[in-house]
Amino acid sequence: MADELLASTLVPLWLKVAWTAMVFFIVLIYWRHRGPANFLWFSDIAFLALVPGLWLESSFIFSLAACMVLVPEILWSVSYFGALLHLPRVTGIADYMFDEQEPLWLRAVSLFHVPLLAVIVWGPWRLGYDPGVYPWAVLIAWFVLLLTRWLTKSKENINHVYRFPVAAGANLTAVKHMLVLMMVLPLALQLPGHLLLWVMFGN
Numbered sequence: 001m002a003d004e005l006l007a008s009t010l011v012p013l014w015l016k017v018a019w020t021a022m023v024f025f026i027v028l029i030y031w032r033h034r035g036p037a038n039f040l041w042f043s044d045i046a047f048l049a050l051v052p053g054l055w056l057e058s059s060f061i062f063s064l065a066a067c068m069v070l071v072p073e074i075l076w077s078v079s080y081f082g083a084l085l086h087l088p089r090v091t092g093i094a095d096y097m098f099d100e101q102e103p104l105w106l107r108a109v110s111l112f113h114v115p116l117l118a119v120i121v122w123g124p125w126r127l128g129y130d131p132g133v134y135p136w137a138v139l140i141a142w143f144v145l146l147l148t149r150w151l152t153k154s155k156e157n158i159n160h161v162y163r164f165p166v167a168a169g170a171n172l173t174a175v176k177h178m179l180v181l182m183m184v185l186p187l188a189l190q191l192p193g194h195l196l197l198w199v200m201f202g203n
Helices: 004-006 013-033 038-039 042-055 057-085 104-126 133-150 172-202
Strands: none
Touching: 004 042, 004 104, 013 038, 013 042, 013 104, 013 133, 038 133, 042 104, 057 104, 057 133, 057 172, 104 172, 133 172
């Protein structure tokens, strides 16, 4: 009985409510100003997935979200805060945050990446990391990449399904580009995050 009571309080209520409210308002803003395709970004998918993850206190959902986006979120934070501090440029993943053609308030909404990184690390620490999520993360990534290519346009380049640094200048066909992307994402981004989380928080 005591163990059941403890399990029900692993995630504080204030965090569940605050995260749900934040997701609700950001979804409204992005839906209106960036369109539904914006939610195909992996970070947005993880951001949304943490709502059921928090309320269900699900180690699986937290682990899956963390496995999928831990490395990109670290790169985003390094890129953003590095630019703020005028440090050498590491990646361009957060360059859009300094694009003055977009309203400052709309760019500020993307600061959700900061609490997202904190929560996807806190969740596996609190609930444990499920190492069985990696194959699921790969399958979901492949599905999302194919769906993104099908539903979005080249101008948006969501999830880099049209242009990606690995294939830059290689004159790859659409099929070859997608194959490269579907190999690089699981191996270069998801696998390092998975191994790090497994070592740190694995059950």
